[in-house]
Amino acid sequence: MKDYWLAKLISSVTEVDSRKRLQKSIYLLQRAGCPLQFSYILHYYGPYSFELASLIDQLKGADIIDESAEPTGLSNIRYKSKIKEKGKHVLKNFEKSETGKDMYGQIKPFIPNFQSLNEEDPWVLELAATVAYFNEGNWTEAQKQTATFKKLSKNDKNLKKAFALASA
Amino acid sequence: MAQKLFRDPLYDYIAIDKDPWLLKLLNCPEMQRLRYINQLGLSQFTYPGATHSRFSHSLGVFHVMTQCLEYLEKDYRTAFDPGDKDALLAAALLHDVGHGPFSHATEDFFGNHEENCVQIITYSESTVNKLLTGVNKDLPAKVAALIAKRLPTGAKQPPLWQKSLISSQLDMDRLDYLRRDSLCSGAEYGNFDWFRIIHTIQLKEKVIKGQQKGTFVVWPDKSKFALEEYIFSRFYMYQSVYFHHTTRGFEGLLKKILQCAQDIAKNNKNFTKALLPPMKMLLGGKGDKYLTKFQKLTDHILLAQITIWQNNKNKTLSDLSERLLLRKGIGWTEIIAGTPFEMATKIGKVRKYLQSQGKDHNHYFIEDSTGIPPYKPYSSASAGEEQTSVNSIMLFDPQWSETGFCEITEVSGLKRLQAITKDQSSVLRYYFPKEHETKIKKLLK
Numbered sequence: 339m340k341d342y343w344l345a346k347l348i349s350s351v352t353e354v355d356s357r358k359r360l361q362k363s364i365y366l367l368q369r370a371g372c373p374l375q376f377s378y379i380l381h382y383y384g385p386y387s388f389e390l391a392s393l394i395d396q397l398k399g400a401d402i403i404d405e406s407a408e409p410t411g412l413s414n415i416r417y418k419s420k421i422k423e424k425g426k427h428v429l430k431n432f433e434k435s436e437t438g439k440d441m442y443g444q445i446k447p448f449i450p451n452f453q454s455l456n457e458e459d460p461w462v463l464e465l466a467a468t469v470a471y472f473n474e475g476n477w478t479e480a481q482k483q484t485a486t487f488k489k490l491s492k493n494d495k496n497l498k499k500a501f502a503l504a505s506a
Numbered sequence: 507m508a509q510k511l512f513r514d515p516l517y518d519y520i521a522i523d524k525d526p527w528l529l530k531l532l533n534c535p536e537m538q539r540l541r542y543i544n545q546l547g548l549s550q551f552t553y554p555g556a557t558h559s560r561f562s563h564s565l566g567v568f569h570v571m572t573q574c575l576e577y578l579e580k581d582y583r584t585a586f587d588p589g590d591k592d593a594l595l596a597a598a599l600l601h602d603v604g605h606g607p608f609s610h611a612t613e614d615f616f617g618n619h620e621e622n623c624v625q626i627i628t629y630s631e632s633t634v635n636k637l638l639t640g641v642n643k644d645l646p647a648k649v650a651a652l653i654a655k656r657l658p659t660g661a662k663q664p665p666l667w668q669k670s671l672i673s674s675q676l677d678m679d680r681l682d683y684l685r686r687d688s689l690c691s692g693a694e695y696g697n698f699d700w701f702r703i704i705h706t707i708q709l710k711e712k713v714i715k716g717q718q719k720g721t722f723v724v725w726p727d728k729s730k731f732a733l734e735e736y737i738f739s740r741f742y743m744y745q746s747v748y749f750h751h752t753t754r755g756f757e758g759l760l761k762k763i764l765q766c767a768q769d770i771a772k773n774n775k776n777f778t779k780a781l782l783p784p785m786k787m788l789l790g791g792k793g794d795k796y797l798t799k800f801q802k803l804t805d806h807i808l809l810a811q812i813t814i815w816q817n818n819k820n821k822t823l824s825d826l827s828e829r830l831l832l833r834k835g836i837g838w839t840e841i842i843a844g845t846p847f848e849m850a851t852k853i854g855k856v857r858k859y860l861q862s863q864g865k866d867h868n869h870y871f872i873e874d875s876t877g878i879p880p881y882k883p884y885s886s887a888s889a890g891e892e893q894t895s896v897n898s899i900m901l902f903d904p905q906w907s908e909t910g911f912c913e914i915t916e917v918s919g920l921k922r923l924q925a926i927t928k929d930q931s932s933v934l935r936y937y938f939p940k941e942h943e944t945k946i947k948k949l950l951k
Binding site for chain 2: 341342345357358360361379380381382383388391392394395396397399400401405407415416417428432435437438441461464489
């Protein structure tokens with residue numbers, strides 16, 4: 339039910355202002371125990387899931403979410419997504435069923451967290467997801483690896499914020 | 507070294523003539539096994555000519571990589587570290603050694619092919635590993651890092667441009683398989699100017715964020731029509747071959763047969779005992795023994811097992827096996843622009859109906875969606891703001907504003923590509939026993 343959970347999270351905010359934000363927020367939620375277990379790889383911008391990217395395309399193709407492309411330069415486009423009216427209707431109907439109620443119960447505890455990540459600075463979010471990716475039980479080591487990977491000083495203030503966010 | 511020439515339907519001849527170890531690599535049992543793995547799974551149920559193997563495809567990828575590297579070495583010699591070329595050529599040959607029977611169709615049961623591939627390359631007892639280690643002790647790790655989706659712990663991240671050649675939206679793998687699958691299936695949509703694509707590749711450094719840089723694989727503006735043709739070919743091949751409803755239906759049936767066998771095996775020791783030895787992989791497991799069994803597991807073994815199951819006491823297993831072998835008895839329907847949770851209630855009704863008819867819905871009802879197939883058309887927005895030459899096709903022109911890099915569907919004169927790369931309709935397909943077609947179609951409407 340990854341499609342439902344993803345649509346539900348997107349519906350819980352006015353809009354998600356970039357695909358990158360969605361990728362990193364979902365990764366952090368997963369690390370916090372969210373049932374949306376997408377497989378992620380370490381990409382040049384931090385953890386990235388082809389599976390998630392594909393599911394966003396699918397939700398868009400199914401008319402559940404709307405995505406608008408906003409150019410921010412010739413080679414940069416920002417993809418903003420929000421739930422469509424049809425999406426709201428389908429979610430509501432699904433949540434009336436027994437399966438829907440159960441699925442909603444599983445995602446509900448993570449909605450406030452998603453809403454708060456949606457307000458975070460995107461660069462801090464990217465760093466936080468990268469720190470979380472490198473964390474295999476040792477946060478200091480994960481912070482060090484992120485600094486090397488992102489070519490940052492270990493004392494970078496954004497990295498510190500990211501660490502606080504990832505380890506919260 | 508004497509020149510070794512292979513006849514090939516796409517390139518006329520493929521030569522292995524410089525490094526003797528590459529020929530030895532080709533002759534390793536892990537590579538030779540690919541002669542018995544069908545490149546296109548059960549596409550032959552739709553296109554009778556699509557019976558070519560993973561072996562011929564791997565040889566083709568090696569050929570395209572050889573040409574590409576010869577070209578790149580002329581202009582970008584400094585981009586190569588010692589051993590890089592060996593690793594790229596070996597990765598081109600070995601990238602598919604982890605495929606189970608009928609390629610992608612059985613990955614849920616015999617493991618993801620990339621993960622299997624990395625295991626085979628890094629397993630110290632595999633012939634492939636011994637041979638690569640003999641060439642250079644660091645070579646197995648380097649090849650594995652190029653192929654792995656998730657970098658093995660402790661492995662060094664390969665340069666982005668090298669990853670792009672092995673696995674990206676426009677890599678050597680796709681340049682071969684689109685044309686080969688098109689030629690062999692007879693679906694003549696997969697042709698494009700591959701020669702121009704590999705002979706105009708450029709490497710350009712791009713600042714990703716702050717001081718983080720990566721060397722991207724890009725193409726100049728003059729190659730844009732060859733690239734456009736490639737994207738159209740990929741789109742047509744996806745529509746007509748890879749996502750063909752008959753192929754996807756029978757591949758779904760194959761999965762259900764394996765799932766049914768796995769379910770029986772859980773509580774039936776005699777059933778497990780009677781499995782052909784390599785098929786015991788169905789019971790799971792990891793490690794050396796697993797890899798030894800995997801080496802013996804080919805299309806022929808799986809087909810032989812299904813032929814035996816045709817007479818199994820379990821009626822569901824024998825019935826499903828017969829439907830597959832005789833290529834019969836599957837009904838289907840599709841929903842355009844749908845999403846699985848939207849269909850959940852209707853699907854629940856279908857499952858109940860099948861149970862009432864004495865058919866186990868877990869084994870007789872198949873759900874398929876465009877989001878699942880391994881081959882997908884190019885989607886321009888998928889990478890979002892995280893575009894690199896791995897997840898996007900990029901062009902470069904120093905005269906373009908800002909960085910000079912531009913994703914292909916945003917290039918002036920190519921915006922028409924957005925018609926097939928943006929907003930792709932989501933398609934859901936359902937398969938069920940043909941004899942219940944009328945009733946189930948009604949329930950799904």
